[in-house]
Amino acid sequence: MTFGTNHHVYVSNNFGENVYVLACENPYWAIADFAFDIGMIVTGFYEIKAGIEFAELPSEINTLSDLYKLLTVCGKIVSGTLSAGSRQVEAAQTVIDQIKKNGAPVSPNDHIDASSQGVLGMFLSPSGIAGIFGASTITLVIMKEDGKGTAMFNTNPDYSWISESDGIWRAKYGHLWVHQDDYPAYPW
Numbered sequence: 001m002t003f004g005t006n007h008h009v010y011v012s013n014n015f016g017e018n019v020y021v022l023a024c025e026n027p028y029w030a031i032a033d034f035a036f037d038i039g040m041i042v043t044g045f046y047e048i049k050a051g052i053e054f055a056e057l058p059s060e061i062n063t064l065s066d067l068y069k070l071l072t073v074c075g076k077i078v079s080g081t082l083s084a085g086s087r088q089v090e091a092a093q094t095v096i097d098q099i100k101k102n103g104a105p106v107s108p109n110d111h112i113d114a115s116s117q118g119v120l121g122m123f124l125s126p127s128g129i130a131g132i133f134g135a136s137t138i139t140l141v142i143m144k145e146d147g148k149g150t151a152m153f154n155t156n157p158d159y160s161w162i163s164e165s166d167g168i169w170r171a172k173y174g175h176l177w178v179h180q181d182d183y184p185a186y187p188w
Contacts, residue, residue, distance in 0.1 A: 007157030009138065012111035012176045017145035019163045020103030023114045027065035027139045027152065036102035040094055045070055047091035048077070052084050068141055068152040070095060079148040096147030103143065106163070111176050114140060115157070142168055149188025 013019050024033070031038055038061075045061050048070075056073055058066040074092035076082035084092070104119045106112050112119055115138060142163055143150045151168045155161065160171035167185035172178040 007115065008113045008160075009115040009140070009155055009157065010111050010160040010171070010176055011106055011114045011140070011142065012160065012162045012171065013106040013108050014177060015144070015163045015165055016108055018100075018108070019106050019145065020099050020143045021106060021112065021114050021119070022064070022099070022103050022141040023120060023138050024064055025138060026154070027063065027068070029064045029139070031061065031063060031067055034102070036098055040098050041067065041070070044074075044091040044095040044098075048073065048084070048088050048095075051088040052077075052082065054082065064139060064141065065152070068150065071099065071141070071143060071147070071150045075144075075148045075150055078146070093147070096143070099143050099147075100145070114138075144188060151186040151188060153186050 009023070011019070011021050022034070031041075042061050045057075049057055054073055056069055058069045061067060061070060073082065074095045077084045077089055077092040078096065104112055104114065114120075137154045137156055139152065139154050140161070141150065141152045142161075144163075149167075153168070158173075160173075160176055162169045162171050162177060162179065164185070167187035169185050170180040172180045
C-alpha cells in the first residue's frame, strides 16, 4: 500500500493537553522541506549546544531525525531533568514554540488525518507534500503541548494512533479511540 487519496493515518488525542503532529516520508527527510522558521530552530540548537554537553544532541540539524533528537533534549531542559542555564532554557522553549506554531495541533478528545494534504500543508512546503504521496510509510513526530514529551515512529497507510498520558498507542483497525492490545506504546 502507498499513501494517497484512499489511505489515512489518524492521530487521536485522548490526553488532557494539545499534541502537535509533524509527518514526512522518512526520518531522514530534509528539514528544508518544512515550512517553518528553520533559522529559529538552528539558532536555538546552537545556543543549547554552546551551554551543555549532551551525547543525545545531533552534530547538526538537517533532518527530521535531528530535529526529533533536539526536541527530546529540549523537553529534558524545560522539564528540569537536564541541568541548563537560563539561555538554554529560553532556547529550548523557542524550539518547542516553533513546533507548536507550525505543527498540526490536535486538541484533547479530537483527531486529525495526519496524511491529508490540508494537514501536511500546515508544515510542509509544496515539494514536501508532493514527495509524501506514493510513499509506503510515513514518519510521525508527535509532541506534547509543554514539550516535555516527544515520540517519533514510522507508520503504514491506514494505521491510526492515540496519544495518551503515557505515550502513543496504535489504535485498533477501524477505531480511533480503542487500543490495539498487542502493540506497545511509543513512550513519551
